Every structure is written in structure tokens, then in C-alpha cells.
Amino acid sequence: MHTVDLHLHTTASDGRLSPTALVNLLAERKLRFAAITDHDSTEGMAEALRAAEAHPSLTLIPGIELSADAEGGEVHVLGYFLKWENEAFQETLADFRRGRVGRARQMVDRLAGMGLELAWERVLHFAGDGSVGRPHIALALVEKGFVKDVPEAFNRYLGRGGPAYAERRKLTPAGAIDIIRGVGGAAVLAHPSWVDDLEERLVSMKEAGLAGMEVYYKRYSPGVMGRLADLAQRFDLIPCGGTDYHAMGAEDEAIPGEMGPPEETVERLRARCPGGASAGNAHPGGVP
Ligand code: AMP
Ligand code: ZN
Ligand code: FE
Numbered sequence: 001m002h003t004v005d006l007h008l009h010t011t012a013s014d015g016r017l018s019p020t021a022l023v024n025l026l027a028e029r030k031l032r033f034a035a036i037t038d039h040d041s042t043e044g045m046a047e048a049l050r051a052a053e054a055h056p057s058l059t060l061i062p063g064i065e066l067s068a069d070a071e072g073g074e075v076h077v078l079g080y081f082l083k084w085e086n087e088a089f090q091e092t093l094a095d096f097r098r099g100r101v102g103r104a105r106q107m108v109d110r111l112a113g114m115g116l117e118l119a120w121e122r123v124l125h126f127a128g129d130g131s132v133g134r135p136h137i138a139l140a141l142v143e144k145g146f147v148k149d150v151p152e153a154f155n156r157y158l159g160r161g162g163p164a165y166a167e168r169r170k171l172t173p174a175g176a177i178d179i180i181r182g183v184g185g186a187a188v189l190a191h192p193s194w195v196d197d198l199e200e201r202l203v204s205m206k207e208a209g210l211a212g213m214e215v216y217y218k219r220y221s222p223g224v225m226g227r228l229a230d231l232a233q234r235f236d237l238i239p240c241g242g243t244d245y246h247a248m249g250a251e252d253e254a255i256p257g258e259m260g261p262p263e264e265t266v267e268r269l270r271a272r273c274p275g276g277a278s279a280g281n282a283h284p285g286g287v288p
């Protein structure tokens with residue numbers, strides 16, 4: 001079992017466990033270091049940090065996942081050790097979340113145009129008070145019986161370039177890295193297997209200050225992880241990773257503890273934060 005998971009979602013975005021429920025699960029599964037990385041939101045952080053007080057063996061690292069766009073594909077950028085309470089940062093995230101609402105409405109309109117009528121309230125219901133995303137639309141499609149499950153909703157309608165897909169605001173990968181570094185964080189490329197022209201992309205992201213990339217991700221095979229580890233070494237990027245757990249209940253979903261980077265990763269990331277990392281509930285002085 002793995003003791004580090006640097007990629008986790010809660011009800012603050014499109015995960016299905018509350019921050020408290022997730023933190024309790026992490027403790028139960030003997031995780032020692034974990035980062036909650038909700039999409040465009042740190043709204044779960046205060047609750048998660050409170051819940052972690054009951055589990056002294058677990059250190060939480062404040063994180064985020066930002067969606068950027070590059071030619072030909074989405075690029076997700078993770079951030080760690082963020083001074084997340086920064087006001088300008090919170091305004092930026094709130095702005096991104098407002099953009100998500102408009103975009104979700106567009107996708108719901110496109111589905112209606114195809115004869116798949118969804119009540120907007122159902123999408124909002126699945127989003128709860130979290131930042132709305134395509135998984136919430138997918139759940140509304142499942143509820144109506146238009147598709148059998150969430151993956152089918154993505155494959156047929158919601159995937160990038162799919163008939164109901166709507167573009168988001170434009171944020172470049174370098175822009176996402178700037179936002180993360182701007183609040184003292186280390187930026188890490190998420191699930192590199194999604195990224196077209198990965199090597200080219202790594203050159204420009206490295207120039208923008210990228211600190212690491214995911215290697216130990218979800219259900220990556222040893223072969224894929226081996227190739228990504230080589231690439232990370234060539235680009236001097238810290239190999240990171242986690243389960244990207246959403247608690248969607250899918251049979252093949254990786255559970256926290258089933259995948260993750262080695263413990264040394266945490267200190268390596270901290271060392272690459274611009275201007276000294278903020279510590280989450282990490283022990284003062286930086287020694288866990
Ligand atoms: P959004 O933030 O609205 O762009 O939605 C992105 C999220 O949708 C990702 O973080 C995943 O949780 C989920 N997702 C993306 N592609 C798929 C897929 N093919 N099947 C199931 N979930 C997906
Ligand atoms: Zn997600
Ligand atoms: Fe992602």
C-alpha cells in the first residue's frame with residue numbers, strides 16, 4: 001500500500017465524498033501525506049484541515065487542480081503547498097467557477113438540442129455547493145436513463161470534441177503555473193497520458209516553472225509509469241501522482257492507498273516552492 005496521495009477530489013468540486021468523509025477515509029487507509037486537489041476550488045480546505053486534526057499521523061497539503069487548454073487538448077495542472085487563503089487567488093478561482101456554470105449551461109442546451117432534456121436543477125443538485133463540472137451533467141444524464149453510466153456520457157456526449165462539449169475560458173498551461181507559483185505553490189502536470197505532443201508541452205511548461213509531473217497515477221501500468229519516469233528524469237521534474245479519487249463508485253476506480261508516489265516526493269515538492277512553502281497542517285519547521 002502507498003502512503004502518499006497527491007490527487008483527490010471532494011464535494012467542493014466533482015468528488016462525491018465531503019472533505020471530512022475523505023479525510024477520515026485517508027486516515028483509515030493509513031495515508032501519511034495527502035493533497036486535496038479540487039477543480040478550481042479550495043472551498044473544502046478549511047473543513048478538511050479541521051477533520052485532519054483528529055488524525056495526527058496524516059499531513060494534508062493544500063492543493064488545487066486547474067484546467068488549462070493547449071492546442072489539441074486539455075492540460076490539467078496541479079498545485080501544492082498553496083497559500084490558498086490569498087484574496088486575489090480566491091477571486092481568480094471564483095471567476096473560474098462562474099465560467100464553469102456558464103459552460104455547463106451551454107452543454108445542457110446542446111443536449112436539449114439533441115433531444116436530451118435535462119432539468120438544470122438536477123445538474124445543480126449533483127454539483128451541490130461544489131464547482132460544477134461535466135461529471136455532474138453526466139450524473140443527470142444517467143438519472144434520466146439517457147446513458148447507462150458516467151463513462152458512456154463522456155464517450156457519447158461530453159468528452160472533448162463530443163457533440164455536447166463546450167469550451168471553457170482560455171487559460172494557458174503557463175498561465176495556470178503562474179497562478180500556482182503566485183501563491184507560493186509547486187506546479188505539477190496531471191495525468192500526462194492525456195496530453196498531446198507531451199514532450200513539446202513539457203519544454204514550455206518547464207520554462208514556465210513546472211516542478212513535477214504525475215507518474216504514479218490511478219491505474220497506469222508499470223510500462224506507462226516507466227516511460228513517464230524516464231521523461232520526468234530527462235526534464236528534471238519530480239515524479240508525483242495519486243489516485244484522482246472521486247468516489248464515483250465505479251468498479252475499476254482506484255481507492256486512496258492503491259497508487260501513489262514515494263514519501264520523499266513531499267519534501268522534494270516543498271523544496272521547489274517559490275519563496276518558502278506554506279505548510280497546511282504540516283509540522284512547523286517542515287520536518288514531518
Ligand atoms: P470538467 O472539469 O467539467 O472539464 O470535467 C472534467 C472531469 O470530468 C475530470 O476531472 C474527470 O473527473 C471527469 N472526466 C473527464 N473525462 C472523463 C471520462 N472519459 N469518463 C469519466 N469521467 C471523465
Ligand atoms: Zn474531477
Ligand atoms: Fe484532471
Ligand code: FE
Pocket residue numbers: 007009065244
Ligand atoms: Fe482530478
